[in-house]
Amino acid sequence: MERVAVIGVGMTQFARERPAETAADLVFEACTRALEDARLSIEDVDVVITGSNDFFDGRTISSMAVMDACGSYDKNVSTVEGDGTFGAAHALMRVLAGWGTVLYCAHHKGSESVMPLITNAMFDPIFERFLGIEAVTSAALQARAYMDRWGLDEETLALVSVKNHGNAFRNPVAQLPLETTVEDVMGSPYIADPLKRLDCAPVTDGAAAVILADREHARSAGSRAVRVRGVGYSCDAFHLGDRDLADPSALRDAAARAYRGAAIDDPARQIDLAEVSEVFGYMELMWCEGLGLCGPGEAGEMTASGRTARDGDIPVNVSGGCLSANPVLVSGLNRVIECVLQVRGEAGEHQVEGVRTAVAQGFNGPCGQSQCVWVLGGEE
Amino acid sequence: MSDGGVKRMYLVVESGQAEQPFRWSAGTYGSRFLTAIRDDGTFTGIKCPKCGHVYVPLRRVCGPCFTEMTELVPVSNEGTLVTFSVVSFGFVDPSTGKHRAVPYGYAVIKLDGADSYLIHFIDETDPAKMKAGDRVRAVFEDEGERTGSMLDIKHFELV
Numbered sequence: 001m002e003r004v005a006v007i008g009v010g011m012t013q014f015a016r017e018r019p020a021e022t023a024a025d026l027v028f029e030a031c032t033r034a035l036e037d038a039r040l041s042i043e044d045v046d047v048v049i050t051g052s053n054d055f056f057d058g059r060t061i062s063s064m065a066v067m068d069a070c071g072s073y074d075k076n077v078s079t080v081e082g083d084g085t086f087g088a089a090h091a092l093m094r095v096l097a098g099w100g101t102v103l104y105c106a107h108h109k110g111s112e113s114v115m116p117l118i119t120n121a122m123f124d125p126i127f128e129r130f131l132g133i134e135a136v137t138s139a140a141l142q143a144r145a146y147m148d149r150w151g152l153d154e155e156t157l158a159l160v161s162v163k164n165h166g167n168a169f170r171n172p173v174a175q176l177p178l179e180t181t182v183e184d185v186m187g188s189p190y191i192a193d194p195l196k197r198l199d200c201a202p203v204t205d206g207a208a209a210v211i212l213a214d215r216e217h218a219r220s221a222g223s224r225a226v227r228v229r230g231v232g233y234s235c236d237a238f239h240l241g242d243r244d245l246a247d248p249s250a251l252r253d254a255a256a257r258a259y260r261g262a263a264i265d266d267p268a269r270q271i272d273l274a275e276v277s278e279v280f281g282y283m284e285l286m287w288c289e290g291l292g293l294c295g296p297g298e299a300g301e302m303t304a305s306g307r308t309a310r311d312g313d314i315p316v317n318v319s320g321g322c323l324s325a326n327p328v329l330v331s332g333l334n335r336v337i338e339c340v341l342q343v344r345g346e347a348g349e350h351q352v353e354g355v356r357t358a359v360a361q362g363f364n365g366p367c368g369q370s371q372c373v374w375v376l377g378g379e380e
Numbered sequence: 381m382s383d384g385g386v387k388r389m390y391l392v393v394e395s396g397q398a399e400q401p402f403r404w405s406a407g408t409y410g411s412r413f414l415t416a417i418r419d420d421g422t423f424t425g426i427k428c429p430k431c432g433h434v435y436v437p438l439r440r441v442c443g444p445c446f447t448e449m450t451e452l453v454p455v456s457n458e459g460t461l462v463t464f465s466v467v468s469f470g471f472v473d474p475s476t477g478k479h480r481a482v483p484y485g486y487a488v489i490k491l492d493g494a495d496s497y498l499i500h501f502i503d504e505t506d507p508a509k510m511k512a513g514d515r516v517r518a519v520f521e522d523e524g525e526r527t528g529s530m531l532d533i534k535h536f537e538l539v
Binding site: 142 | 389406414436437443464469472498500501512530531
């Protein structure tokens with residue numbers, strides 16, 4: 001798959017609360033930036049796709065509320081309810097279906113709702129929801145299952161938080177740069193053991209947008225066009241009790257599909273940089289293993305040895321990751337955008353030297369139920 | 381629109397106490413599962429004719445095989461702890477609308493005779509006192525108090 005490229009990206013500033021902007025205002029901000037980045041005007045865009053979630057927005061057909069803000073008036077428009085990696089995959093398919101330029105935007109205003117009530121509603125209403133189980137507490141079950149599987153301690157999980165909050169200082173749109181130590185993470189209050197406050201991503205307001213294009217439009221974008229080399233996705237069982245929570249099997253499948261398209265057979269050597277959706281610190285370790293950046297059970301050691309640091313041989317989340325800004329739905333799109341910027345060499349202060357091939361990962365559902373992987377960049 | 385006498389620059393509109401009530405069907409198999417708990421204090425599993433996997437709770441289709449299941453099999457009220465978490469953050473209980481007292485425990489449990497796991501409360505709030513592989517058993521609400529929901533199981537306890 002070498003027929004589609006990302007030719008424009010835009011992110012808003014991410015913050016705990018953006019009280020001056022409605023969701024539509026944030027969408028407008030992100031789309032305007034993406035269009036500027038692509039040197040296009042809205043008239044040049046053939047198709048618009050929006051990403052939103054009715055529960056998070058507290059309104060039915062939430063996508064309609066941002067229609068004007070993304071310039072979709074009178075255009076070919078559809079909506080994806082799910083993480084930005086999946087929304088962008090839909091945009092990719094519209095390009096493959098013959099549309100020259102596709103704008104996809106996603107928004108999230110975490111400040112407007114009560115997060116645990118909404119993520120509780122992911123669970124089956126007959127058998128699971130009554131427990132009050134939600135994103136954080138289900139992740140806690142997964143974190144312990146993963147630690148037990150490989151004999152990891154909480155200090156190892158804390159390394160991810162220290163690294164990513166530190167990386168966020170170089171990312172101007174990040175919400176939560178923090179100078180922190182393993183002791184600080186260990187000393188932060190337990191939310192649901194083994195997860196502590198600093199192991200968990202914050203609540204965030206923000207939006208992001210990308211413009212995907214066919215070969216002809218990518219050619220006019222020149223060196224700013226970043227090729228989409230492979231995209232794959234895969235879904236694990238719905239009931240948490242049907243899954244082996246310690247094994248990122250859905251991600252392994254998704255990665256294999258993306259790598260097949262990208263002709264990658266040795267990801268640890270062929271991928272220069274990764275952006276993964278570590279909504280909780282331990283997830284970065286699991287997702288690195290699922291992406292094949294190291295062997296099963298090896299990500300703790302890989303992180304402790306500094307290999308995933310900004311100056312390591314396979315930097316992971318140099319942007320600060322989800323731990324430093326977690327606009328749900330937008331988060332996966334941010335991973336794609338960060339990879340695009342890195343391949344272009346335009347990531348500013350957090351640019352890593354010589355990134356040619358980058359991988360982005362996002363997920364939907366509790367404990368990374370449904371996974372999506374993007375491989376971006378590479379030589380023509 | 382003011383906060384403690386201070387006029388807010390950016391206003392918000394609140395949803396108030398609006399509710400969105402639903403009535404979810406438990407279906408044939410969900411009803412059987414919950415009825416056995418309510419009337420007999422027992423668990424039931426369902427077995428895939430193709431792969432032999434026994435599922436709790438009951439459902440009609442084996443996902444991996446995409447095969448209809450009909451064979452109900454008894455499953456023990458006892459099992460082993462797969463993983464757990466002790467929850468320390470305050471949370472509004474979705475089934476009562478009230479703040480639940482913290483801490484409380486969640487557990488993933490493999491009942492004897494089943495292959496898939498059940499998620500429920502565990503009556504232990506010290507993580508140092510539990511580990512994967514520990515034996516657990518279900519504690520039910522008193523007979524006559526059970527209503528046909530998963531809350532008819534009070535919690536699991538360490539044996």
